[in-house]
Amino acid sequence: MTTTRRDTYTPESLLAVAVRVFNERGYDGTSMEHLSKAAGISKSSIYHHVTGKEELLRRAVSRALDGLFGILAEEHARVGTAVQRLEHVTRRTVEVLIAELPYVTLLLRVRGNTDTERWAMERRREFDQQVADLLKEAVADGDLRSDVELRLATRLLFGMINSIVEWYRPDARGASSGAQVADAVVQLAFAGLRSGS
Amino acid sequence: MTTTRRDTYTPESLLAVAVRVFNERGYDGTSMEHLSKAAGISKSSIYHHVTGKEELLRRAVSRALDGLFGILAEEHARVGTAVQRLEHVTRRTVEVLIAELPYVTLLLRVRGNTDTERWAMERRREFDQQVADLLKEAVADGDLRSDVELRLATRLLFGMINSIVEWYRPDARGASSGAQVADAVVQLAFAGLRSGS
DNA sequence: AGAGTAACCGAACGATCGGTCGGGACAAGA
DNA sequence: TCTTGTCCCGACCGATCGTTCGGTTACTCT
Structure with a gap:
Protein backbone atom coordinates (compact mmCIF):
# COMPACT_ATOMS: atom_id res chain seq x y z
CA MET A 1 0.00 0.00 0.00
CA THR A 2 1.06 3.53 -0.66
CA THR A 3 -1.66 5.22 1.37
CA THR A 4 0.89 5.98 4.06
CA ARG A 5 1.55 9.37 5.64
CA ARG A 6 1.68 12.57 3.61
CA ASP A 7 3.62 15.42 5.16
CA THR A 8 4.74 16.40 1.69
CA TYR A 9 2.93 18.25 -1.04
CA THR A 10 0.55 16.71 -3.51
CA PRO A 11 -0.73 18.63 -6.53
CA GLU A 12 -3.98 19.09 -4.59
CA SER A 13 -2.50 20.41 -1.36
CA LEU A 14 -0.21 22.70 -3.32
CA LEU A 15 -3.24 23.92 -5.25
CA ALA A 16 -4.96 24.95 -2.03
CA VAL A 17 -2.02 27.16 -1.09
CA ALA A 18 -1.71 28.61 -4.59
CA VAL A 19 -5.39 29.47 -4.89
CA ARG A 20 -5.28 31.28 -1.57
CA VAL A 21 -2.39 33.45 -2.76
CA PHE A 22 -4.00 33.98 -6.18
CA ASN A 23 -7.09 35.35 -4.46
CA GLU A 24 -5.08 37.62 -2.18
CA ARG A 25 -2.86 39.14 -4.85
CA GLY A 26 -4.70 38.37 -8.08
CA TYR A 27 -3.45 35.76 -10.55
CA ASP A 28 -1.31 38.16 -12.57
CA GLY A 29 -0.06 39.83 -9.39
CA THR A 30 1.21 36.50 -8.01
CA SER A 31 4.72 35.35 -8.97
CA MET A 32 6.09 31.86 -8.57
CA GLU A 33 8.34 33.38 -5.93
CA HIS A 34 5.24 34.43 -3.97
CA LEU A 35 3.89 30.89 -4.24
CA SER A 36 7.15 29.31 -3.10
CA LYS A 37 7.27 31.56 -0.04
CA ALA A 38 3.66 30.74 0.83
CA ALA A 39 4.19 27.00 0.32
CA GLY A 40 7.49 26.92 2.18
CA ILE A 41 9.36 25.17 -0.63
CA SER A 42 11.64 26.55 -3.32
CA LYS A 43 10.37 27.92 -6.59
CA SER A 44 11.83 25.06 -8.61
CA SER A 45 10.25 22.46 -6.34
CA ILE A 46 6.81 23.61 -7.36
CA TYR A 47 7.57 22.29 -10.86
CA HIS A 48 7.99 18.82 -9.41
CA HIS A 49 4.26 18.76 -8.63
CA VAL A 50 2.72 20.80 -11.43
CA THR A 51 3.81 21.80 -14.92
CA GLY A 52 3.57 25.50 -14.19
CA LYS A 53 1.56 28.47 -13.05
CA GLU A 54 -1.21 28.04 -15.57
CA GLU A 55 -1.88 24.43 -14.58
CA LEU A 56 -2.65 25.65 -11.08
CA LEU A 57 -5.18 28.07 -12.55
CA MET B 1 -5.14 82.05 -25.41
CA THR B 2 -3.96 78.47 -25.29
CA THR B 3 -7.38 76.85 -25.60
CA THR B 4 -6.56 75.96 -29.21
CA ARG B 5 -6.70 72.52 -30.78
CA ARG B 6 -5.58 69.36 -29.02
CA ASP B 7 -4.62 66.44 -31.23
CA THR B 8 -2.03 65.42 -28.68
CA TYR B 9 -2.41 63.61 -25.38
CA THR B 10 -3.27 65.21 -22.07
CA PRO B 11 -3.04 63.32 -18.78
CA GLU B 12 -6.84 63.01 -18.94
CA SER B 13 -7.12 61.67 -22.48
CA LEU B 14 -4.26 59.26 -21.82
CA LEU B 15 -6.06 58.12 -18.69
CA ALA B 16 -9.13 57.20 -20.69
CA VAL B 17 -7.06 54.90 -22.89
CA ALA B 18 -5.18 53.40 -19.96
CA VAL B 19 -8.31 52.65 -17.95
CA ARG B 20 -9.86 50.87 -20.90
CA VAL B 21 -6.83 48.60 -21.22
CA PHE B 22 -6.63 48.09 -17.45
CA ASN B 23 -10.21 46.84 -17.49
CA GLU B 24 -9.60 44.52 -20.43
CA ARG B 25 -6.42 42.90 -19.11
CA GLY B 26 -6.48 43.71 -15.41
CA TYR B 27 -4.12 46.26 -13.85
CA ASP B 28 -1.35 43.76 -13.09
CA GLY B 29 -1.84 42.09 -16.44
CA THR B 30 -1.27 45.36 -18.29
CA SER B 31 2.31 46.37 -19.14
CA MET B 32 3.45 49.82 -20.17
CA GLU B 33 4.10 48.24 -23.55
CA HIS B 34 0.40 47.35 -23.79
CA LEU B 35 -0.51 50.92 -22.92
CA SER B 36 1.87 52.40 -25.49
CA LYS B 37 0.42 50.19 -28.22
CA ALA B 38 -3.13 51.15 -27.29
CA ALA B 39 -2.28 54.85 -27.10
CA GLY B 40 -0.27 54.83 -30.30
CA ILE B 41 2.76 56.49 -28.73
CA SER B 42 6.00 55.00 -27.46
CA LYS B 43 6.41 53.61 -23.98
CA SER B 44 8.76 56.39 -22.91
CA SER B 45 6.40 59.09 -24.16
CA ILE B 46 3.82 58.05 -21.59
CA TYR B 47 6.18 59.32 -18.89
CA HIS B 48 6.00 62.80 -20.40
CA HIS B 49 2.34 62.99 -19.31
CA VAL B 50 2.23 60.98 -16.09
CA THR B 51 4.82 59.92 -13.53
CA GLY B 52 4.13 56.23 -14.04
CA LYS B 53 1.70 53.35 -14.08
CA GLU B 54 0.51 53.83 -10.53
CA GLU B 55 -0.44 57.48 -11.11
CA LEU B 56 -2.83 56.33 -13.82
CA LEU B 57 -4.43 53.98 -11.33
C1' DA C 1 15.77 84.09 -37.76
C1' DG C 2 16.43 82.53 -33.29
C1' DA C 3 15.06 80.84 -28.56
C1' DG C 4 12.17 78.14 -25.88
C1' DT C 5 9.42 74.31 -25.06
C1' DA C 6 5.87 70.58 -25.51
C1' DA C 7 5.59 66.05 -27.40
C1' DC C 8 7.77 62.34 -28.71
C1' DC C 9 11.32 58.63 -29.72
C1' DG C 10 14.91 54.48 -29.46
C1' DA C 11 18.05 52.41 -26.50
C1' DA C 12 19.15 50.85 -22.40
C1' DC C 13 18.82 50.25 -17.11
C1' DG C 14 18.44 46.95 -12.98
C1' DA C 15 14.91 44.01 -11.30
C1' DT C 16 11.86 40.46 -11.65
C1' DC C 17 9.24 37.28 -14.49
C1' DG C 18 8.00 32.02 -15.45
C1' DG C 19 10.60 28.18 -16.21
C1' DT C 20 14.92 24.80 -16.68
C1' DC C 21 18.77 22.08 -15.17
C1' DG C 22 21.88 19.01 -12.65
C1' DG C 23 22.30 17.18 -8.56
C1' DG C 24 21.70 16.06 -3.31
C1' DA C 25 19.05 13.91 0.62
C1' DC C 26 16.43 10.22 2.01
C1' DA C 27 13.39 6.24 2.31
C1' DA C 28 11.87 1.76 0.32
C1' DG C 29 12.68 -2.61 -2.00
C1' DA C 30 16.06 -6.02 -3.56
C1' DT D 1 24.73 -2.63 0.30
C1' DC D 2 23.12 -1.07 -3.95
C1' DT D 3 19.58 0.62 -6.87
C1' DT D 4 15.41 3.23 -7.69
C1' DG D 5 12.36 6.93 -7.33
C1' DT D 6 10.38 10.88 -4.71
C1' DC D 7 11.06 15.34 -3.14
C1' DC D 8 13.57 19.11 -2.93
C1' DC D 9 17.34 22.60 -3.76
C1' DG D 10 20.53 26.64 -5.66
C1' DA D 11 22.00 28.48 -9.81
C1' DC D 12 20.80 30.01 -13.90
C1' DC D 13 18.11 31.00 -18.51
C1' DG D 14 16.00 34.33 -21.93
C1' DA D 15 12.21 37.39 -21.74
C1' DT D 16 9.75 41.04 -19.97
C1' DC D 17 8.84 44.30 -16.27
C1' DG D 18 8.44 49.62 -15.01
C1' DT D 19 11.38 53.30 -15.56
C1' DT D 20 15.24 56.53 -17.13
C1' DC D 21 18.04 58.97 -20.33
C1' DG D 22 19.83 61.64 -24.22
C1' DG D 23 18.32 63.40 -28.08
C1' DT D 24 15.06 64.87 -32.20
C1' DT D 25 11.14 67.00 -34.16
C1' DA D 26 7.88 70.67 -34.68
C1' DC D 27 5.33 74.44 -33.09
C1' DT D 28 4.94 79.11 -30.63
C1' DC D 29 6.47 83.46 -29.35
C1' DT D 30 9.50 87.37 -29.93
Whole structure:
Protein backbone atom coordinates (compact mmCIF):
# COMPACT_ATOMS: atom_id res chain seq x y z
CA MET A 1 0.00 0.00 0.00
CA THR A 2 1.06 3.53 -0.66
CA THR A 3 -1.66 5.22 1.37
CA THR A 4 0.89 5.98 4.06
CA ARG A 5 1.55 9.37 5.64
CA ARG A 6 1.68 12.57 3.61
CA ASP A 7 3.62 15.42 5.16
CA THR A 8 4.74 16.40 1.69
CA TYR A 9 2.93 18.25 -1.04
CA THR A 10 0.55 16.71 -3.51
CA PRO A 11 -0.73 18.63 -6.53
CA GLU A 12 -3.98 19.09 -4.59
CA SER A 13 -2.50 20.41 -1.36
CA LEU A 14 -0.21 22.70 -3.32
CA LEU A 15 -3.24 23.92 -5.25
CA ALA A 16 -4.96 24.95 -2.03
CA VAL A 17 -2.02 27.16 -1.09
CA ALA A 18 -1.71 28.61 -4.59
CA VAL A 19 -5.39 29.47 -4.89
CA ARG A 20 -5.28 31.28 -1.57
CA VAL A 21 -2.39 33.45 -2.76
CA PHE A 22 -4.00 33.98 -6.18
CA ASN A 23 -7.09 35.35 -4.46
CA GLU A 24 -5.08 37.62 -2.18
CA ARG A 25 -2.86 39.14 -4.85
CA GLY A 26 -4.70 38.37 -8.08
CA TYR A 27 -3.45 35.76 -10.55
CA ASP A 28 -1.31 38.16 -12.57
CA GLY A 29 -0.06 39.83 -9.39
CA THR A 30 1.21 36.50 -8.01
CA SER A 31 4.72 35.35 -8.97
CA MET A 32 6.09 31.86 -8.57
CA GLU A 33 8.34 33.38 -5.93
CA HIS A 34 5.24 34.43 -3.97
CA LEU A 35 3.89 30.89 -4.24
CA SER A 36 7.15 29.31 -3.10
CA LYS A 37 7.27 31.56 -0.04
CA ALA A 38 3.66 30.74 0.83
CA ALA A 39 4.19 27.00 0.32
CA GLY A 40 7.49 26.92 2.18
CA ILE A 41 9.36 25.17 -0.63
CA SER A 42 11.64 26.55 -3.32
CA LYS A 43 10.37 27.92 -6.59
CA SER A 44 11.83 25.06 -8.61
CA SER A 45 10.25 22.46 -6.34
CA ILE A 46 6.81 23.61 -7.36
CA TYR A 47 7.57 22.29 -10.86
CA HIS A 48 7.99 18.82 -9.41
CA HIS A 49 4.26 18.76 -8.63
CA VAL A 50 2.72 20.80 -11.43
CA THR A 51 3.81 21.80 -14.92
CA GLY A 52 3.57 25.50 -14.19
CA LYS A 53 1.56 28.47 -13.05
CA GLU A 54 -1.21 28.04 -15.57
CA GLU A 55 -1.88 24.43 -14.58
CA LEU A 56 -2.65 25.65 -11.08
CA LEU A 57 -5.18 28.07 -12.55
CA ARG A 58 -6.68 25.39 -14.75
CA ARG A 59 -7.07 22.93 -11.88
CA ALA A 60 -8.68 25.61 -9.73
CA VAL A 61 -11.27 26.84 -12.20
CA SER A 62 -12.05 23.26 -13.27
CA ARG A 63 -12.93 22.39 -9.71
CA ALA A 64 -15.20 25.42 -9.47
CA LEU A 65 -16.93 24.66 -12.77
CA ASP A 66 -17.45 21.00 -11.82
CA GLY A 67 -19.25 22.14 -8.67
CA LEU A 68 -21.51 24.53 -10.55
CA PHE A 69 -22.44 22.16 -13.38
CA GLY A 70 -23.08 19.46 -10.80
CA ILE A 71 -26.01 21.54 -9.57
CA LEU A 72 -27.75 21.45 -12.93
CA ALA A 73 -27.54 17.64 -12.87
CA GLU A 74 -29.34 17.36 -9.55
CA GLU A 75 -32.89 16.02 -9.58
CA HIS A 76 -34.50 19.15 -8.13
CA ALA A 77 -32.92 21.16 -10.94
CA ARG A 78 -34.52 18.95 -13.58
CA VAL A 79 -38.04 18.18 -12.31
CA GLY A 80 -40.78 20.47 -11.01
CA THR A 81 -42.05 23.87 -12.06
CA ALA A 82 -39.56 26.32 -13.48
CA VAL A 83 -39.78 28.66 -10.52
CA GLN A 84 -39.16 25.77 -8.12
CA ARG A 85 -36.16 24.61 -10.12
CA LEU A 86 -34.85 28.19 -10.28
CA GLU A 87 -35.16 28.54 -6.53
CA HIS A 88 -33.33 25.26 -6.03
CA VAL A 89 -30.53 26.22 -8.40
CA THR A 90 -30.25 29.63 -6.74
CA ARG A 91 -29.95 28.10 -3.29
CA ARG A 92 -27.53 25.39 -4.36
CA THR A 93 -25.38 27.85 -6.28
CA VAL A 94 -24.91 29.87 -3.12
CA GLU A 95 -24.07 26.71 -1.19
CA VAL A 96 -21.54 25.45 -3.75
CA LEU A 97 -20.05 28.91 -4.03
CA ILE A 98 -19.43 28.90 -0.29
CA ALA A 99 -18.28 25.28 -0.12
CA GLU A 100 -15.73 25.87 -2.90
CA LEU A 101 -15.20 29.53 -2.09
CA PRO A 102 -11.56 30.10 -3.10
CA TYR A 103 -11.92 28.14 -6.33
CA VAL A 104 -15.11 29.91 -7.43
CA THR A 105 -13.60 33.24 -6.41
CA LEU A 106 -10.74 32.64 -8.80
CA LEU A 107 -13.14 31.57 -11.54
CA LEU A 108 -15.18 34.75 -11.24
CA ARG A 109 -12.11 36.94 -11.57
CA VAL A 110 -10.40 35.63 -14.70
CA ARG A 111 -10.00 38.32 -17.37
CA GLY A 112 -9.34 36.25 -20.50
CA ASN A 113 -5.61 36.91 -20.93
CA THR A 114 -4.70 33.27 -21.68
CA ASP A 115 -6.33 30.26 -23.35
CA THR A 116 -7.14 28.76 -19.96
CA GLU A 117 -8.86 31.94 -18.85
CA ARG A 118 -10.87 32.22 -22.04
CA TRP A 119 -11.97 28.59 -21.73
CA ALA A 120 -13.09 29.20 -18.15
CA MET A 121 -15.07 32.29 -19.16
CA GLU A 122 -16.81 30.35 -21.90
CA ARG A 123 -17.87 27.49 -19.64
CA ARG A 124 -19.06 29.95 -17.05
CA ARG A 125 -21.21 31.67 -19.66
CA GLU A 126 -22.76 28.29 -20.48
CA PHE A 127 -23.80 27.86 -16.86
CA ASP A 128 -25.25 31.37 -16.70
CA GLN A 129 -27.18 30.74 -19.90
CA GLN A 130 -28.83 27.63 -18.52
CA VAL A 131 -29.99 29.52 -15.44
CA ALA A 132 -31.20 32.36 -17.63
CA ASP A 133 -33.33 29.88 -19.57
CA LEU A 134 -34.83 28.70 -16.31
CA LEU A 135 -35.74 32.26 -15.35
CA LYS A 136 -37.27 32.82 -18.77
CA GLU A 137 -39.43 29.73 -18.31
CA ALA A 138 -40.60 30.89 -14.90
CA VAL A 139 -41.63 34.27 -16.31
CA ALA A 140 -43.57 32.49 -19.08
CA ASP A 141 -45.36 30.50 -16.37
CA GLY A 142 -46.42 33.81 -14.79
CA ASP A 143 -44.57 33.00 -11.56
CA LEU A 144 -42.05 35.83 -11.89
CA ARG A 145 -42.68 39.48 -12.69
CA SER A 146 -42.41 40.39 -16.34
CA ASP A 147 -42.10 44.17 -16.09
CA VAL A 148 -38.34 44.00 -15.48
CA GLU A 149 -36.39 42.97 -18.52
CA LEU A 150 -35.34 39.34 -18.49
CA ARG A 151 -31.64 39.75 -19.19
CA LEU A 152 -31.42 42.52 -16.65
CA ALA A 153 -33.03 40.42 -13.94
CA THR A 154 -30.78 37.44 -14.69
CA ARG A 155 -27.66 39.52 -14.42
CA LEU A 156 -28.71 41.22 -11.23
CA LEU A 157 -29.56 37.85 -9.69
CA PHE A 158 -26.13 36.51 -10.58
CA GLY A 159 -24.57 39.75 -9.43
CA MET A 160 -26.09 39.28 -6.02
CA ILE A 161 -25.04 35.64 -5.78
CA ASN A 162 -21.54 36.08 -7.16
CA SER A 163 -20.82 39.03 -4.90
CA ILE A 164 -20.64 36.53 -2.05
CA VAL A 165 -17.03 35.77 -2.97
CA GLU A 166 -16.17 39.41 -2.28
CA TRP A 167 -17.18 39.40 1.37
CA TYR A 168 -18.04 35.94 2.74
CA ARG A 169 -15.37 34.75 5.18
CA PRO A 170 -16.22 31.36 6.76
CA ASP A 171 -13.77 31.86 9.63
CA ALA A 172 -15.14 35.24 10.76
CA ARG A 173 -16.78 35.37 14.19
CA GLY A 174 -20.54 35.14 13.92
CA ALA A 175 -20.24 33.97 10.34
CA SER A 176 -23.40 32.63 8.78
CA SER A 177 -23.49 29.10 7.42
CA GLY A 178 -23.85 28.43 3.73
CA ALA A 179 -27.49 27.47 4.21
CA GLN A 180 -28.23 30.68 6.11
CA VAL A 181 -26.73 32.82 3.39
CA ALA A 182 -28.63 30.81 0.81
CA ASP A 183 -31.86 31.52 2.70
CA ALA A 184 -31.16 35.24 2.72
CA VAL A 185 -30.34 35.30 -0.97
CA VAL A 186 -33.52 33.42 -1.91
CA GLN A 187 -35.59 35.66 0.35
CA LEU A 188 -34.19 38.90 -1.06
CA ALA A 189 -34.12 37.77 -4.66
CA PHE A 190 -37.67 36.53 -4.75
CA ALA A 191 -39.42 38.79 -2.22
CA GLY A 192 -37.22 41.90 -1.98
CA LEU A 193 -36.03 44.09 0.84
CA ARG A 194 -39.31 45.76 1.71
CA SER A 195 -41.19 44.56 4.79
CA GLY A 196 -44.66 43.06 4.78
CA SER A 197 -44.31 41.02 1.61
CA MET B 1 -5.14 82.05 -25.41
CA THR B 2 -3.96 78.47 -25.29
CA THR B 3 -7.38 76.85 -25.60
CA THR B 4 -6.56 75.96 -29.21
CA ARG B 5 -6.70 72.52 -30.78
CA ARG B 6 -5.58 69.36 -29.02
CA ASP B 7 -4.62 66.44 -31.23
CA THR B 8 -2.03 65.42 -28.68
CA TYR B 9 -2.41 63.61 -25.38
CA THR B 10 -3.27 65.21 -22.07
CA PRO B 11 -3.04 63.32 -18.78
CA GLU B 12 -6.84 63.01 -18.94
CA SER B 13 -7.12 61.67 -22.48
CA LEU B 14 -4.26 59.26 -21.82
CA LEU B 15 -6.06 58.12 -18.69
CA ALA B 16 -9.13 57.20 -20.69
CA VAL B 17 -7.06 54.90 -22.89
CA ALA B 18 -5.18 53.40 -19.96
CA VAL B 19 -8.31 52.65 -17.95
CA ARG B 20 -9.86 50.87 -20.90
CA VAL B 21 -6.83 48.60 -21.22
CA PHE B 22 -6.63 48.09 -17.45
CA ASN B 23 -10.21 46.84 -17.49
CA GLU B 24 -9.60 44.52 -20.43
CA ARG B 25 -6.42 42.90 -19.11
CA GLY B 26 -6.48 43.71 -15.41
CA TYR B 27 -4.12 46.26 -13.85
CA ASP B 28 -1.35 43.76 -13.09
CA GLY B 29 -1.84 42.09 -16.44
CA THR B 30 -1.27 45.36 -18.29
CA SER B 31 2.31 46.37 -19.14
CA MET B 32 3.45 49.82 -20.17
CA GLU B 33 4.10 48.24 -23.55
CA HIS B 34 0.40 47.35 -23.79
CA LEU B 35 -0.51 50.92 -22.92
CA SER B 36 1.87 52.40 -25.49
CA LYS B 37 0.42 50.19 -28.22
CA ALA B 38 -3.13 51.15 -27.29
CA ALA B 39 -2.28 54.85 -27.10
CA GLY B 40 -0.27 54.83 -30.30
CA ILE B 41 2.76 56.49 -28.73
CA SER B 42 6.00 55.00 -27.46
CA LYS B 43 6.41 53.61 -23.98
CA SER B 44 8.76 56.39 -22.91
CA SER B 45 6.40 59.09 -24.16
CA ILE B 46 3.82 58.05 -21.59
CA TYR B 47 6.18 59.32 -18.89
CA HIS B 48 6.00 62.80 -20.40
CA HIS B 49 2.34 62.99 -19.31
CA VAL B 50 2.23 60.98 -16.09
CA THR B 51 4.82 59.92 -13.53
CA GLY B 52 4.13 56.23 -14.04
CA LYS B 53 1.70 53.35 -14.08
CA GLU B 54 0.51 53.83 -10.53
CA GLU B 55 -0.44 57.48 -11.11
CA LEU B 56 -2.83 56.33 -13.82
CA LEU B 57 -4.43 53.98 -11.33
CA ARG B 58 -4.63 56.68 -8.67
CA ARG B 59 -6.25 59.18 -11.03
CA ALA B 60 -8.79 56.59 -12.15
CA VAL B 61 -9.93 55.41 -8.73
CA SER B 62 -9.99 59.01 -7.46
CA ARG B 63 -12.42 59.95 -10.17
CA ALA B 64 -14.64 56.98 -9.30
CA LEU B 65 -14.58 57.77 -5.58
CA ASP B 66 -15.37 61.45 -6.18
CA GLY B 67 -18.46 60.40 -8.11
CA LEU B 68 -19.66 58.06 -5.39
CA PHE B 69 -19.06 60.41 -2.45
CA GLY B 70 -20.76 63.17 -4.45
CA ILE B 71 -23.98 61.19 -4.14
CA LEU B 72 -23.93 61.30 -0.35
CA ALA B 73 -23.63 65.10 -0.53
CA GLU B 74 -26.78 65.48 -2.61
CA GLU B 75 -29.86 66.94 -0.92
CA HIS B 76 -32.06 63.86 -1.39
CA ALA B 77 -29.39 61.79 0.32
CA ARG B 78 -29.48 64.02 3.40
CA VAL B 79 -33.15 64.90 3.96
CA GLY B 80 -36.26 62.73 4.09
CA THR B 81 -36.99 59.37 5.67
CA ALA B 82 -34.22 56.81 5.77
CA VAL B 83 -35.89 54.52 3.27
CA GLN B 84 -36.38 57.40 0.84
CA ARG B 85 -32.75 58.44 1.18
CA LEU B 86 -31.65 54.84 0.71
CA GLU B 87 -33.71 54.52 -2.43
CA HIS B 88 -32.21 57.75 -3.77
CA VAL B 89 -28.66 56.66 -3.00
CA THR B 90 -29.31 53.27 -4.58
CA ARG B 91 -30.65 54.82 -7.76
CA ARG B 92 -27.92 57.45 -7.99
CA THR B 93 -25.19 54.90 -7.30
CA VAL B 94 -26.34 52.91 -10.30
CA GLU B 95 -26.40 56.07 -12.42
CA VAL B 96 -22.93 57.21 -11.35
CA LEU B 97 -21.60 53.71 -11.80
CA ILE B 98 -22.83 53.73 -15.39
CA ALA B 99 -21.76 57.32 -16.10
CA GLU B 100 -18.23 56.62 -14.85
CA LEU B 101 -18.26 52.94 -15.79
CA PRO B 102 -14.59 52.25 -16.60
CA TYR B 103 -13.32 54.19 -13.59
CA VAL B 104 -15.68 52.52 -11.12
CA THR B 105 -14.94 49.14 -12.71
CA LEU B 106 -11.27 49.61 -11.95
CA LEU B 107 -12.05 50.75 -8.42
CA LEU B 108 -14.10 47.64 -7.71
CA ARG B 109 -11.30 45.35 -8.84
CA VAL B 110 -8.28 46.58 -6.90
CA ARG B 111 -6.74 43.86 -4.73
CA GLY B 112 -4.61 45.85 -2.28
CA ASN B 113 -1.15 45.08 -3.66
CA THR B 114 0.13 48.67 -3.46
CA ASP B 115 -0.42 51.72 -1.24
CA THR B 116 -2.68 53.27 -3.85
CA GLU B 117 -4.82 50.17 -4.00
CA ARG B 118 -5.11 49.91 -0.24
CA TRP B 119 -6.10 53.58 0.00
CA ALA B 120 -8.79 53.03 -2.64
CA MET B 121 -10.17 50.01 -0.79
CA GLU B 122 -10.33 51.97 2.44
CA ARG B 123 -12.25 54.89 0.92
CA ARG B 124 -14.61 52.48 -0.78
CA ARG B 125 -15.31 50.81 2.55
CA GLU B 126 -16.19 54.22 3.99
CA PHE B 127 -18.80 54.73 1.28
CA ASP B 128 -20.26 51.28 1.85
CA GLN B 129 -20.43 51.93 5.58
CA GLN B 130 -22.45 55.10 5.12
CA VAL B 131 -24.98 53.28 2.97
CA ALA B 132 -25.10 50.46 5.48
CA ASP B 133 -25.96 52.99 8.18
CA LEU B 134 -28.80 54.25 6.03
CA LEU B 135 -30.16 50.73 5.63
CA LYS B 136 -29.91 50.18 9.37
CA GLU B 137 -31.92 53.33 9.98
CA ALA B 138 -34.60 52.25 7.52
CA VAL B 139 -34.96 48.91 9.27
CA ALA B 140 -35.28 50.71 12.62
CA ASP B 141 -38.09 52.79 11.09
CA GLY B 142 -39.86 49.56 10.20
CA ASP B 143 -39.74 50.32 6.49
CA LEU B 144 -37.47 47.41 5.59
CA ARG B 145 -37.75 43.77 6.61
CA SER B 146 -35.82 42.83 9.72
CA ASP B 147 -35.78 39.04 9.37
CA VAL B 148 -32.75 39.09 7.06
CA GLU B 149 -29.55 40.02 8.80
CA LEU B 150 -28.53 43.64 8.24
CA ARG B 151 -24.95 43.10 7.12
CA LEU B 152 -26.05 40.34 4.79
CA ALA B 153 -28.70 42.52 3.16
CA THR B 154 -26.27 45.41 2.73
CA ARG B 155 -23.72 43.24 1.03
CA LEU B 156 -26.22 41.59 -1.27
CA LEU B 157 -27.58 45.01 -2.25
CA PHE B 158 -24.09 46.23 -3.10
CA GLY B 159 -23.37 42.95 -4.84
CA MET B 160 -26.31 43.51 -7.11
CA ILE B 161 -25.38 47.12 -7.85
CA ASN B 162 -21.66 46.56 -8.30
CA SER B 163 -22.21 43.60 -10.61
CA ILE B 164 -23.31 46.11 -13.23
CA VAL B 165 -19.67 46.76 -14.12
CA GLU B 166 -19.38 43.10 -15.12
CA TRP B 167 -22.00 43.18 -17.85
CA TYR B 168 -23.27 46.68 -18.67
CA ARG B 169 -22.04 47.82 -22.10
CA PRO B 170 -23.42 51.24 -23.13
CA ASP B 171 -22.65 50.68 -26.81
CA ALA B 172 -24.50 47.36 -27.14
CA ARG B 173 -27.58 47.36 -29.37
CA GLY B 174 -30.76 47.70 -27.36
CA ALA B 175 -28.74 48.80 -24.35
CA SER B 176 -30.74 50.21 -21.47
CA SER B 177 -30.04 53.73 -20.27
CA GLY B 178 -28.60 54.38 -16.84
CA ALA B 179 -32.00 55.48 -15.56
CA GLN B 180 -33.66 52.30 -16.86
CA VAL B 181 -31.12 50.07 -15.16
CA ALA B 182 -31.49 52.11 -12.00
CA ASP B 183 -35.25 51.53 -12.13
CA ALA B 184 -34.78 47.78 -12.46
CA VAL B 185 -32.31 47.66 -9.58
CA VAL B 186 -34.58 49.64 -7.27
CA GLN B 187 -37.57 47.48 -8.26
CA LEU B 188 -35.77 44.18 -7.66
CA ALA B 189 -33.95 45.28 -4.53
CA PHE B 190 -37.02 46.64 -2.78
CA ALA B 191 -39.80 44.46 -4.17
CA GLY B 192 -38.06 41.28 -5.38
CA LEU B 193 -38.44 39.07 -8.41
CA ARG B 194 -41.78 37.51 -7.60
CA SER B 195 -44.83 38.78 -9.43
CA GLY B 196 -47.86 40.40 -7.81
CA SER B 197 -46.00 42.45 -5.22
C1' DA C 1 15.77 84.09 -37.76
C1' DG C 2 16.43 82.53 -33.29
C1' DA C 3 15.06 80.84 -28.56
C1' DG C 4 12.17 78.14 -25.88
C1' DT C 5 9.42 74.31 -25.06
C1' DA C 6 5.87 70.58 -25.51
C1' DA C 7 5.59 66.05 -27.40
C1' DC C 8 7.77 62.34 -28.71
C1' DC C 9 11.32 58.63 -29.72
C1' DG C 10 14.91 54.48 -29.46
C1' DA C 11 18.05 52.41 -26.50
C1' DA C 12 19.15 50.85 -22.40
C1' DC C 13 18.82 50.25 -17.11
C1' DG C 14 18.44 46.95 -12.98
C1' DA C 15 14.91 44.01 -11.30
C1' DT C 16 11.86 40.46 -11.65
C1' DC C 17 9.24 37.28 -14.49
C1' DG C 18 8.00 32.02 -15.45
C1' DG C 19 10.60 28.18 -16.21
C1' DT C 20 14.92 24.80 -16.68
C1' DC C 21 18.77 22.08 -15.17
C1' DG C 22 21.88 19.01 -12.65
C1' DG C 23 22.30 17.18 -8.56
C1' DG C 24 21.70 16.06 -3.31
C1' DA C 25 19.05 13.91 0.62
C1' DC C 26 16.43 10.22 2.01
C1' DA C 27 13.39 6.24 2.31
C1' DA C 28 11.87 1.76 0.32
C1' DG C 29 12.68 -2.61 -2.00
C1' DA C 30 16.06 -6.02 -3.56
C1' DT D 1 24.73 -2.63 0.30
C1' DC D 2 23.12 -1.07 -3.95
C1' DT D 3 19.58 0.62 -6.87
C1' DT D 4 15.41 3.23 -7.69
C1' DG D 5 12.36 6.93 -7.33
C1' DT D 6 10.38 10.88 -4.71
C1' DC D 7 11.06 15.34 -3.14
C1' DC D 8 13.57 19.11 -2.93
C1' DC D 9 17.34 22.60 -3.76
C1' DG D 10 20.53 26.64 -5.66
C1' DA D 11 22.00 28.48 -9.81
C1' DC D 12 20.80 30.01 -13.90
C1' DC D 13 18.11 31.00 -18.51
C1' DG D 14 16.00 34.33 -21.93
C1' DA D 15 12.21 37.39 -21.74
C1' DT D 16 9.75 41.04 -19.97
C1' DC D 17 8.84 44.30 -16.27
C1' DG D 18 8.44 49.62 -15.01
C1' DT D 19 11.38 53.30 -15.56
C1' DT D 20 15.24 56.53 -17.13
C1' DC D 21 18.04 58.97 -20.33
C1' DG D 22 19.83 61.64 -24.22
C1' DG D 23 18.32 63.40 -28.08
C1' DT D 24 15.06 64.87 -32.20
C1' DT D 25 11.14 67.00 -34.16
C1' DA D 26 7.88 70.67 -34.68
C1' DC D 27 5.33 74.44 -33.09
C1' DT D 28 4.94 79.11 -30.63
C1' DC D 29 6.47 83.46 -29.35
C1' DT D 30 9.50 87.37 -29.93
